[in-house]
Amino acid sequence: MLNKIFPAPRLSLFLLVFWLLLQNSISSGLVVLGAVLALLIPLYTHRGRDFATKIHRPLKAVEYFLVLLVDIILSNFNIAAIILLPRRRIQPALFEYPLEITGEVPITVLASTISLTPGTITAEIRRDGRALLIHALNVADHEAMIQQIKTRYEMRLKEIFKC
Amino acid sequence: METLPAWAEWLASALILIGAIFGLIGSVGLVRLPDFMARLHAPTKNTTLGVGGVILGSIVYFSASQQGLSLHELLIAIFLFLTAPISAHLLAKAGLHLELKRVSRTRDYRDRPEQYSDRD
Numbered sequence: 001m002l003n004k005i006f007p008a009p010r011l012s013l014f015l016l017v018f019w020l021l022l023q024n025s026i027s028s029g030l031v032v033l034g035a036v037l038a039l040l041i042p043l044y045t046h047r048g049r050d051f052a053t054k055i056h057r058p059l060k061a062v063e064y065f066l067v068l069l070v071d072i073i074l075s076n077f078n079i080a081a082i083i084l085l086p087r088r089r090i091q092p093a094l095f096e097y098p099l100e101i102t103g104e105v106p107i108t109v110l111a112s113t114i115s116l117t118p119g120t121i122t123a124e125i126r127r128d129g130r131a132l133l134i135h136a137l138n139v140a141d142h143e144a145m146i147q148q149i150k151t152r153y154e155m156r157l158k159e160i161f162k163c
Numbered sequence: 164m165e166t167l168p169a170w171a172e173w174l175a176s177a178l179i180l181i182g183a184i185f186g187l188i189g190s191v192g193l194v195r196l197p198d199f200m201a202r203l204h205a206p207t208k209n210t211t212l213g214v215g216g217v218i219l220g221s222i223v224y225f226s227a228s229q230q231g232l233s234l235h236e237l238l239i240a241i242f243l244f245l246t247a248p249i250s251a252h253l254l255a256k257a258g259l260h261l262e263l264k265r266v267s268r269t270r271d272y273r274d275r276p277e278q279y280s281d282r283d
Contacts (some may be wrong), residue, residue, distance in 0.1 A: 038254045076211065080185065092266065094272060115207060121200070135200045
């Protein structure tokens with residue numbers, strides 16, 4: 001019964017926070033209106049969500065986000081150096097990254113992570129969904145890069161989503 | 164103009180400057196890098212810190228000049244984090260399928276490139 005009127009508690013919480021950020025102020029009227037919206041919108045939309053995923057380790061997810069944040073900042077400097085240093089010979093490469101994790105959401109998170117971090121972009125997923133195609137801007141040893149992505153991100157995601 | 168405490172003024176200007184510099188570097192990268200795939204790297208990465216700096220500057224400015232915290236700029240950052248990788252992915256995908264020219268020293272380690280093609 002509770003499940004029926006309140007199908008997605010995390011989505012509701014997210015919507016409420018989102019609403020308050022949009023309003024940029026907290027007053028009781030706004031919180032009530034936001035809470036009503038946060039209850040009604042999931043009722044209307046949750047049937048369309050066919051990729052429900054459970055986060056098993058919320059703390060690990062926070063850690064992942066912080067690691068990612070630091071890496072994004074470092075990657076900005078990295079790319080800036082490549083762009084600005086005169087005539088540095090870059091070594092681009094296209095390589096496959098074999099996936100260990102499964103599930104649409106974890107793979108999407110990993111692909112987005114790769115796109116946001118140092119010198120790599122996810123270009124494509126293989127037809128069978130078991131490998132990503134990565135373009136790297138400047139890489140000497142692509143095997144080492146695969147290992148790095150694996151230990152730094154994929155293993156963490158595997159723990160977070162248990163997949 | 165409201166008056167700001169000096170530290171807030173300095174902090175906000177520094178953040179906006181950092182953001183602007185990274186935005187500029189990203190644009191320079193678009194011109195300097197050799198091929199389509201390499202050019203993709205510049206805007207997807209440097210805009211995150213470029214826009215991030217400006218957003219943080221805005222948070223500092225409006226939090227210090229008005230009462231209370233101003234956080235709705237964070238929404239811009241959230242949307243950027245969600246959309247930047249996806250637009251990069253779509254552009255890369257298009258570039259691959261059109262088989263755009265790559266600089267000759269790009270090494271291609273794909274075993275079976277046709278696995279990534281939509282053609283049957």
